[in-house]
Amino acid sequence: MSHKIIRSLFEGRLKTWAETRSPALRISYQNVDFAPTANETYLRAFLLPAGTNSNDLAGAHRLYTGLFQITIVTPAGGGTGAAEGLVDELAALFPLNDRLTKPGFSAQVMTPVEPGPEQQEDTAFALPVSFQYRADTTT
Numbered sequence: 001m002s003h004k005i006i007r008s009l010f011e012g013r014l015k016t017w018a019e020t021r022s023p024a025l026r027i028s029y030q031n032v033d034f035a036p037t038a039n040e041t042y043l044r045a046f047l048l049p050a051g052t053n054s055n056d057l058a059g060a061h062r063l064y065t066g067l068f069q070i071t072i073v074t075p076a077g078g079g080t081g082a083a084e085g086l087v088d089e090l091a092a093l094f095p096l097n098d099r100l101t102k103p104g105f106s107a108q109v110m111t112p113v114e115p116g117p118e119q120q121e122d123t124a125f126a127l128p129v130s131f132q133y134r135a136d137t138t139t
Contacts (some may be wrong), residue, residue, distance in 0.1 A: 002064070003047060003052075003064055003066065003103065004051040005105055005107075005135075006064060006066070006135055007047040008102075008134055009067045009100040009101075009102065009107050010030055010045075010094075010100065010133070011029065011045055011047075013093065013094070013100060014027060014043070014045055014070065015027060017093050017124065018043060018114070021089070022059075024099060025045070026040070026042045027042065027043045028043065028044045028045070030045070030046055031043050034118050036073070036116055036124075038087040038123075039077070039116070040073075041074045041075070041082060041086075042073050043070050043072060044070070044071040044126075045068075045069075046070075046071070046129075047048065047066060047067075048067040048068070048069060048100070049064070049065075049066040050065040050066045052065075053065075054082065058133075061137070062136070062137045063100060063134065063135075063136055064107075064135040064136075064137075065110075065132075065133065065135075066132070066133055067130050067131070067132055067133070068130060068131055068133055069116075070090055070126065070128070070129050070130070071126050071128040071129075072087070072126070072127045072128075073092060073121075073124045073126050074124065074125050074127075075123070075124060075125070076121070076122075076123050078125070080127070081128040082120065083118075083125060084115075084127070085112065087115050087127065087129050088120045088128055090113050091112065091113040094109050094113055095109065095129055097109060097110075098114045107128040107134070107135040108134055108135065109131050109132075109135060110131070110132040110133055111132040112131065113129050113130070113131045114129065114130065114131065114135065115127055115128070115129045116128040116130060
């Protein structure tokens with residue numbers, strides 16, 4: 001099991017939500033070509049793994065930890081309200097202690113979704129939000 005599975009769980013949930021909301025939001029994924037349109041609100045998704053540990057003497061246990069970050073990008077000059085409203089939606093999408101699972105694997109949201117420092121870009125306003133995760137497995 002790996003961070004690859006964790007990425008698929010978090011990105012899968014985010015994708016489903018973004019496609020079904022109105023208006024739908026496009027997502028820019030790591031190392032995937034993406035060209036935003038003028039005045040588009042969209043998301044950037046990042047999985048930022050931390051070190052992998054083993055908490056048993058036999059070496060069968062694996063502890064995967066890291067950060068999942070979603071940067072909300074809105075057109076410049078429109079204020080912060082649209083991005084801040086999406087923070088609340090993302091907090092509901094990834095609630096504290098939620099477990100995302102697939103057969104034989106579970107990743108847990110370990111911290112509340114929290115906004116980071118706002119960034120003014122050339123033509124956009126970017127508001128990153130993130131939460132920490134962990135997954136425990138045995139081999």
